[in-house]
Amino acid sequence: MSPKTKTQYKLIRQEKRALITDTALRVFAEEGYHASSVNRIAERAGISKGLIYNYFTSKEDLLKKIVFDIYNKIIEKYPLNTKETSGKHVEFFIDKTFEFVIEDIDRAKLLFSISSQTEVMEILNEKVIEKSLPFMNSITKYFQTLKHENPEAMMYYFFSVLDGVQLNLIYNSKFPSESVKEILKNQFIKS
Amino acid sequence: MSPKTKTQYKLIRQEKRALITDTALRVFAEEGYHASSVNRIAERAGISKGLIYNYFTSKEDLLKKIVFDIYNKIIEKYPLNTKETSGKHVEFFIDKTFEFVIEDIDRAKLLFSISSQTEVMEILNEKVIEKSLPFMNSITKYFQTLKHENPEAMMYYFFSVLDGVQLNLIYNSKFPSESVKEILKNQFIKS
Amino acid sequence: MSPKTKTQYKLIRQEKRALITDTALRVFAEEGYHASSVNRIAERAGISKGLIYNYFTSKEDLLKKIVFDIYNKIIEKYPLNTKETSGKHVEFFIDKTFEFVIEDIDRAKLLFSISSQTEVMEILNEKVIEKSLPFMNSITKYFQTLKHENPEAMMYYFFSVLDGVQLNLIYNSKFPSESVKEILKNQFIKS
Amino acid sequence: MSPKTKTQYKLIRQEKRALITDTALRVFAEEGYHASSVNRIAERAGISKGLIYNYFTSKEDLLKKIVFDIYNKIIEKYPLNTKETSGKHVEFFIDKTFEFVIEDIDRAKLLFSISSQTEVMEILNEKVIEKSLPFMNSITKYFQTLKHENPEAMMYYFFSVLDGVQLNLIYNSKFPSESVKEILKNQFIKS
């Protein structure tokens, strides 16, 4: 006889929002953003098309919010401790990178496939760069302490290696992840 | 007003085909395959929509043939000389990889952006793997001669590093390509 | 916590109904019937969408009842006194017409904008014509007493002039209403 | 064997564009702009939905171009001769107004129904006002020569009367147009 309480509504909204983002994430990762249709996301989520627009203003908004959430999750994953510029930090970085891809291949896939769609990323890019700077500085310092000739170039090299490894973790089913992780650590961590 | 000879026709066809693939390549690279319209390609090429269908059965066919052409160009770029498993071969590989991306960023961009679209790649993948095997074997052997613990994993690592470097050459305008090339060579080429 | 009496309920219903019609009237007048959404009306009224359907069977029903109410208000405004066919009656008519528009520009706007939407008006038109007939007869008789050549045509002319003036009162912010009222009276009231 | 000539294409485009605007005009006039669907216009024109977008960028663009065309037609109808401020000019004005509505009731209907949709008109309004000013001045001068107390108010009154008469010509099937035209001329033309 009485309407649902505000708490009930809030709970429903949270769950449905999560259902939509999770489903969309999977569809986007599988087929790419542009090739995915809102219809298909709704079907897979077992809801109506219209409901998606009750939670997101547009398909693009849905994508942006998913990507944003992923970035936040990544940021959480790499808590920056600038005091620690030792090999431990780099090892931690390598481990977390593998962890992120292996635990959540869909999120990683989406991030990679989206990175080539400039339009979408432009808005996020500033935020991302801002957040990335401390990591870049920290790694650069690490290579300085190792007396590398060009620490900054080494840092760029290090991140590009991580990119390449992630790419193969995602798309190359034969990629020997554990062995490569060992190699990586040997290459970059000098005791 | 004299009727064209068969040779002339063939020449015209070849030129038109090239015009279409070149334009489409650029448009695909810039906006992504799904976001590009046939209309736009025709406009940019200065021809009519209909003409494209005179040379390709569909938009997807156009994409596949472009990607196929790119692979062929890459294959040509890396003439396999299995006798030479020395550091020279690896250096050659690194140089060619940089060359390919820098000389033809559009082709590289297209390849990367397309890689995440499973449907298109599935067909090509088998062909690619088949062609890649000799290179993979050659590089594996190289790491064997260097007495690496796990030469196959090293080979996978090597190719993933190249992937990561390419990715950054394409999308990261601040990437110090020359310095990184030096680092790469130092890392993988032991004299 | 005591149960409300039936009278109290009735009062609440009346107030809520009025709140809904008043809000809808304003929204319809501002944006037009088709461009207005039920959601927007609910928002502006500070109630839920569902509640509107507790009082009206549909958006169209809401519109019809509002229009109907307006007509009733107009009818009340012009109490017909058929004995008085003198200039006083016509002057009264002119005054009331100005009064109606100026006092309640939203109602007037809605009526005019709705008039061109055939579907809605068809149902009302019969009722309106029925109610209007006495006025038309009264005005026709007035022009008869003034010995006009074609009193019926004059009556139609008179009403069309009132229509035109109303239109300009609503949409033309530079319209000199007081001066035009004077002119109108001079034109139609002969002592 | 050869493509259509440019002239042929131009002819086709002209005819199709006219077919679309004519059909849309009728549909808009009958059902109002917002209540009309592009689908319905296409059906009535016997063409596909898509074709409409080959000629107009949007439904709103279609409306704007139709309204614009109407205004241009009206402007042509009233060639301004500012030297002639006599009764002849006013008579001419009255005649043309009747002519416009009677000859082309759909266009008149559309203009009236659209006038209440502010958004659409805003863009046109400036142009319209600019074009209307000479007419307003001309009519004001006419009432000056007639020694009217307030010539400007008379001018506004005159145009509002024309508006009201047009409204009734359009929507009131019983409106005695010829008789009212006579009355109008008697009211405003003093010899």
Added chain:
DNA sequence: GATGAATGAGAGTTCATTCAT
């Protein structure tokens, strides 16, 4: 070989309406 008008399926989106609570 070449054109571009035309199609139609399907895209993203909106919104009146329903209903469990």
Added chain:
DNA sequence: CATGAATGAACTCTCATTCAT
């Protein structure tokens, strides 16, 4: 009496593809 999550039909618009010429 009141809520707002949920639906689905219908909307505007896009675009790969066809075809008469």
